[in-house]
Amino acid sequence: MKHTLWFLLLLSLGITLSGCKSDYSGNVGGASNGGNGNLIGNYNPEGQRQYERQCASCHGVDGNGTPIGSSLVACATCSTVSVLADEISRTMPIGNVGSCSGSCATDTAEYILYAFNGYNLAAATTTLEGVANHELTVTLRSAALLLAGRLPTDSEIAMVENNGESGLSLALNQLMNEENFYQWLMEAFNEQLLTDKYLSSNQYEGGINLLDPDDYPQRKWYNDAYPADEQSSIRGCVRTLTNDAVAREPLELVRYAAKNSLPHTLYMSADYMMVNWYSQQVYEATLVDSNATFNRLAEPVCDANGVKVYYDPNDFRPARVTKDLEYEMGGMPHAGVLTSPMFLNRYPTTFTNRNRHRSRIVFDYFLDTDILKIEGDRPGDGIGAGTANPTLLDPACYACHQVMDPVSSAFQHYDDRGQYIVTGSTSRNRWDSSDIEPAGLAGKTIPLSGNSGYFRNMLQWLGKEIANDPRFIRATMRTLYTGIIGQEPLESPGENGSDADKVAYNSQRAVINTIGQAMAADGWNIKTGVKGIIMSPYYRAKALDAGKLVANEHIGATQFLSPEQMQRKLQATLGFGWDEFRNENNRIMYGGMDSDSIIERIREPSGLTIAIQQRMATEMACRATALDFTRSAAERKLFRYVEPTTTPLNSEGELSASAVSMIKHNLQHLHWVLLGEQLDINSSELQASYDLYYQVWSQGQELLANYRDYDPRPGTSMEWECRARWYRTDDGRTNGDLPEEMRIEQDDNYSIRAWTAVITYLLSDYRFAYE
CATH class of the missing domain: 1.10.760.10 (Cytochrome c-like domain)
Incomplete structure (x- = not known):
């Protein structure tokens, strides 16, 4: 290198x-x-x-x-x-x-x-x-699957082959302009932030219920908009979209900055929050761009009993809560993720903790500093050496608290549920500043009075300081590195x-x-x-x-795919996903996380995950093989170079060199698409795949020969699930019947089942589960 x-x-x-x-x-x-x-x-x-x-x-x-x-x-x-x-x-x-x-x-x-x-x-x-690095085209394939959830196009591969490193750079630019990239980016940041805990798939109205009803009386606006019993279906659909918009608000800020070529420092310092049409009703928020309107789709996203809702749930825009809150005049002082109700609730506080938990998270996630590892002698009982205020007066305690407590104080206007309430002698959110370090960061104290006074906007000051701190670069790179490489940077x-x-x-x-x-x-x-x-x-x-x-030994990015990544890989390589992954328990058993009780992905598969992969390989090969043959050769993902009638022997029972060449050429294609391997036509690994194909096909010929005089021959009927009878959605569910002339329900040459065996073999390979 x-x-x-x-x-x-x-x-x-x-x-x-x-x-x-x-x-x-x-x-x-x-x-x-x-x-x-x-x-x-x-x-x-x-x-x-x-x-x-x-x-x-x-x-x-x-x-x-x-x-x-x-x-x-x-x-x-x-x-x-x-x-x-x-x-x-x-x-x-x-x-x-x-x-x-x-x-x-x-x-x-x-x-x-x-x-x-x-x-x-x-x-x-x-x-x-x-x-030794992978070839640039292999890197392109892995990056395309990771970032965009698809395989590279022929033109992208040609661009890399013709232009080397600069071609790869240009191809990555294209991948990072696609919507799937922004979804992946939010997944990467959620692995740290864990606010997806509040999605509807994990908790019923999990995000909405965190909002204070006094501050946000319209938080469940859909109950008033669709009150009748016959509107319960439309209400349920809108409720889910609304809750998920509230839950994903801090992650949408990452997406918005990346998509609009804005600085990622907005994650810390944005003086607005992100809302779509559904969550705007919750917050009664005012769009930053007063001329902006939310996108409406051609097809409704919610449709029941004649009621249709067309607003795009993925169209998030900057907005501010400008209405008077119960305990503060003038609305919410926004400061990126720091003032997000989801962040504040995901990392709560107590009367005695006094935001120190939030401070530790800020240092860990945004400043790449683990406060708990600060060297020093801690009191064995955690109380201090008999001092009235050990966090300030006991040197053993002060070593940590002098770093942590200024950031804790910056959160003083936010209660245990993240409600914004200005502190003061008459406020129910009391804050005694005499027994804790004043608000600040890295030795700087927040100015609370004068022309630059930040008393009501402490987190806005803190967010800007973090954004300008060199440690924020390191923290951001840690998040990206972990999401891409699959392991934390070295300690x-x-x-x-x-x-x-x-x-x-x-x-x-x-x-x-x-x-x-x-x-x-x-x-x-x-x-x-x-x-x-x-x-x-x-x-x-x-x-x-x-x-x-x-x-x-720390170099290399091959990682065990999460259920979400595996689903996207199946969609990219086979054309649809595995319907079993719609079940949350299956995703968890396969190594996924729910950002709640399961907050880390499994990086090393267990016997259970391997067994799930074997089942997935069998079912997906069965469903995908015949279906791929219903498409034109140019549109196929798997079988671009063969037809069901392409068999190793001709009608006279002699080996057909041209047919064998086409079969091996297609095997090369399958190894590239499914495993990212660029195999020589004479390689031993390709020969092993051909031998498997030939063995299953030849055994099928023997079976068919035993029923030669039957009409129809029993051995030609395919298993029900393996027949190409239905269209399939991205998540693998059937979606209407194929026209009869397109269906494939018989396997007259036993070639489809031979190819099914090969696909099963490749999908079972550990390299398919890793990328």
């Missing part, structure tokens, strides 16, 4: 990073690095002393980071001495900001660049050697980690940070982050040099 890959990647992203050379120099973004194009710098003994005294407890003696402090190898602000010194002066050290400014900050910055971005960074890049190995582990961690951190900074430099375009990971060796790797296995 040559280091030039990363500069081809950055060029393909359309981003020019000053100081970049033709091979991986360690420059990680946007700055001139002092004009000399490197980060080696000079050894500064005073900087080392200051670093060890004030920085090492968080960032590690060797700069590799800790669970509470980021790695300083290729860090977001490790570009020049002046840039890094400014960051240190303004934000470090946490809990004692300002104690290292001026010459202290400059000396420390110079030491960091020398110690952790000189030799260490150069050593980190070498771990990418010894990695810091710590001071006691092996050299190989440190090199692997530094390498991954350098690459992820490079992509993250490219994303931020590209207007915080989240698609740039997605593309960077897809084009990296962490996604594309197929083989590793045995001698570098320890350092590279």
Whole structure:
């Protein structure tokens, strides 16, 4: 694996990073690095002393980071001495900001660049050697299935074959403009946020019931709109659409920014929420664009007893709650996901917790910092050393609370159910600020008075601060990396980690940070982050040099597909999904999650999931094989090069070379479509598939010969489920009968059942369940 890959990647992203050379120099973004194009710098003994005294407890003696402090190898602000010194002066050290400014900050910055971005960074890049990548077309196929839920088109494959890396970049751009990409993006963020807990499929009116009826008296508006008993069906349909719009509101903000080329920082700082026509009625919200109207579809989405509703449930638009709430004049101060009722309810608080749970989540999800891993002595009984206010006065407690409590205070206007109630001496939402740190972040305190006073809008201030914090880049990349690669980024190995582990961690951190900074430099375009990971060796790797296995064992993106991903893969490869996946229990047993009691996907299949795959393979092969033959050859997904009459032997019982060639050509196509394999016509694996086809077909000939004098021959009738009699919907249900002239219910040559056996064999392969 040559280091030039990363500069081809950055060029393909359309981003020019000053100081970049033709091979991986360690420059990680946007700055001139002092004009000399490197980060080696000079050894500064005073900087080392200051670093060890004030920085090492968080960032590690060797700069590799800790669970509470980021790695300083290729860090977001490790570009020049002046840039890094400014960051240190303004934000470090946490809990004692300002104690290292001026010459202290400059000396420390110079030491960091020398110690952790000189030799260490150069050593980190070498771990990418010894990695063999998949061919670009294979990467394209995997990315198309992951991001767009489909196979690449012939023109996209040709574009990659003809233009290499730049062709792949262009093809990814196309994939990321499709609606399925935005749905995948929301799935990736939900794996962290878990607000899909409140979808109707998981809870009856789960999202709507979280809203306070005093604030939102129209939260169940559909009950008044469709009150009659005969309208219960239409009411149920609209209720589901309304609840799901409320439940998905924070995730729709991610989708909206990505779809409209807006900065992903809106996730933290947007001064609006996302509503569709259905949820707008709930919030009585005012659209930001006063001239905008919601899309109406040609066909109704709800239709019962003559009542039709046409509004597109996927059309979400920015809106603000401007009406007076019960306890606040002037509506809701929106701050992206931070003020989302779904987020606030998913991560609640109590009278004694005082938003500390919410603070921990903010640090974990949006600042990539695990507060629970801050070093220090905790009281064994959790009470403190007899002090009146241990969170402020007991040093053992204060080590954590000085970091956590300012963010907790920023949530002080939101109660346990996420209702917005301004605090004060006369408010039922009392908040005693004397026993907790004032609201702020990273040593900065929110200004509460004057022209820039944020008393009523604390989370708006916090959201903007998080959006501008370098840790938000790292947190966003962690979410994307986990969603694409299928595993969390490596944790810091710590001071006691092996050299190989440190090199692997530094390498991954350098690459992820490079992509993250490219994303931020590209207007915080989240698609740039997605593309960077897809084009990296962490996604594309197929083989590793045995001698570098320890350092590279984390590289590679093959992951066990979730039920949703498997359903999309079945739709892309066979033309429809498995109807059994409509059942929530089946999805859970196959390794899925409901964002409620099951909050993690299964990454390694159990015996049960393997058994489910075997059943799925048998049923789907049965249903798909004959149905595919009802289409024209050009429209078929599976059998483009053969017909049911294409058999190995001709009418004289002699081997037909042309027919065998067509059969093997189609087997090549099946291995590519179903398993992503590009097999040579003479490969042993292709021969194994042909042998299976021939064995089943020849046994069928013997069976048919025994009934040669019968009319019709009993052996030609296909099993009921395997017959091509019905159209099928995306989720696999039958949807009306095929015209009689199109139906395939007999298998006169036993070739359809032979192909069914091959399809079953390929769908049962573990490589079909992984991608």
